Amino acid sequence: MDLSLSTRTVGDRTVVEVGGEIDVYTAPKLREQLVELVNDGSFHLVVDMEGVDFLDSTGLGVLVGGLKRVRAHEGSLRLVCNQERILKIFRITGLTKVFPIHTSVDEAVAATD
Amino acid sequence: MATVELRFSALPEHVRTARLVAAAVARRAGVDEAVLDEVRLAVGEACTRAVGLHQSGGISAPVRVVLTEEEKQFSIEVGDEAPHVPPGDREAGADDVEAEEDEMGLAVISGLVDDVEVSAGENGGLIRMRWPTTPSPVAMP
Numbered sequence: 001m002d003l004s005l006s007t008r009t010v011g012d013r014t015v016v017e018v019g020g021e022i023d024v025y026t027a028p029k030l031r032e033q034l035v036e037l038v039n040d041g042s043f044h045l046v047v048d049m050e051g052v053d054f055l056d057s058t059g060l061g062v063l064v065g066g067l068k069r070v071r072a073h074e075g076s077l078r079l080v081c082n083q084e085r086i087l088k089i090f091r092i093t094g095l096t097k098v099f100p101i102h103t104s105v106d107e108a109v110a111a112t113d
Numbered sequence: 114m115a116t117v118e119l120r121f122s123a124l125p126e127h128v129r130t131a132r133l134v135a136a137a138v139a140r141r142a143g144v145d146e147a148v149l150d151e152v153r154l155a156v157g158e159a160c161t162r163a164v165g166l167h168q169s170g171g172i173s174a175p176v177r178v179v180l181t182e183e184e185k186q187f188s189i190e191v192g193d194e195a196p197h198v199p200p201g202d203r204e205a206g207a208d209d210v211e212a213e214e215d216e217m218g219l220a221v222i223s224g225l226v227d228d229v230e231v232s233a234g235e236n237g238g239l240i241r242m243r244w245p246t247t248p249s250p251v252a253m254p
Contacts, residue, residue: 023132025125048185054132056157057217085150092224093217 002026004051005033010109014042019051022059030059034066043075046108055086060093067099075107078108116142116182120175121160123167128160131178133214142182143246151225152189152244158218159191159240166195166238188243197233 003026004019014037022030037045045066049055067077078100081087090096102108117138121127135156136149144152156178163176172194179190222229228243 021129023125023157024128024164053154054157056154056160056161057221061217089154089221093220 002013003029005029007033009038009106010105011044012045013044013109015046015048015049015105015109016062017051018056019053021054022052022062023054023056024058027058027062031062031065034069038066038069038073038075043070043073045070045077046102046105047077047079048105048108049079049081049086050083052081052083055089057089060089060095063099064095076112078102080105080108114187116181117178119178119180121178123162123164123172123176125161127176128157128164130158131176132157135178135180138180138182139187139189139244142187144187144244145247148244150194155193155222155225155229155242156189158221159242162218162240163195163238164190166193170195182246185246186243187246188241190239190241192237192239194233194237197238201244 002020003022006017008015008017016033018030019062020026027081029062034045043085047063063077063079070077080102082103087096090099090101100111100113102111117134119131119134121131121215132153136153139152140146140149160176160178166172167174167176174194177190177192178191181190219231222240222242226242226244230241232239
């Protein structure tokens with residue numbers, strides 16, 4: 001399965017819906033998408049990972065890179081994820097402390113902290 | 114003797130194939146269904162690391178994955194042919210980012226797999242991972 005990406009705007013947030021597998025082969029596409037959004041002035045991103053079947057350290061690296069980019073513009077990058085097998089990867093790498101992780105897109109869009 | 118041995122060109126698009134094969138062989142070997150996600154991720158990380166080492170080192174040799182079903186355990190070996198230089202001998206600079214990504218993959222593997230050995234020498238590196246198996250009482254068709 002390949003990676004699918006779609007974006008939509010909700011208020012001042014840009015929601016990036018990701019589906020499929022994020023690995024060493026597909027992660028560059030996600031990186032391009034995030035870089036493009038930031039270059040176009042979208043600094044408050046919500047990455048919806050509910051459709052993600054697989055995520056590895058390459059994918060984590062891209063998300064951390066995205067976070068660094070939006071923070072340079074005082075922006076935010078929030079994740080939406082309820083899948084235990086994906087959440088586990090964030091836990092073992094300590095990244096649950098780095099990313100705000102929400103249970104729904106609505107919750108992530110409404111978050112202001 | 115290896116149950117299944119896989120050699121693939123050091124290209125990112127083949128890492129997924131290695132994950133799928135490893136998970137399928139692990140399932141057959143009796144690795145617990147709940148652990149298969151970990152097997153898939155760990156093999157992916159090890160192969161991603163090997164592909165990166167081959168690509169950055171300009172090594173044309175394939176990456177080797179050996180899947181072995183043993184009596185009460187299932188083992189996976191992922192071997193690369195990149196000569197490993199001790200960290201102190203590395204030149205600082207451009208390689209730092211690669212070294213960081215390399216570390217991230219290893220961090221995920223060691224966080225996931227209890228029984229793991231990482232070795233490296235002049236002729237390449239090897240990551241060996243083992244999982245316990247529960248043999249099914251009835252032979253699978």
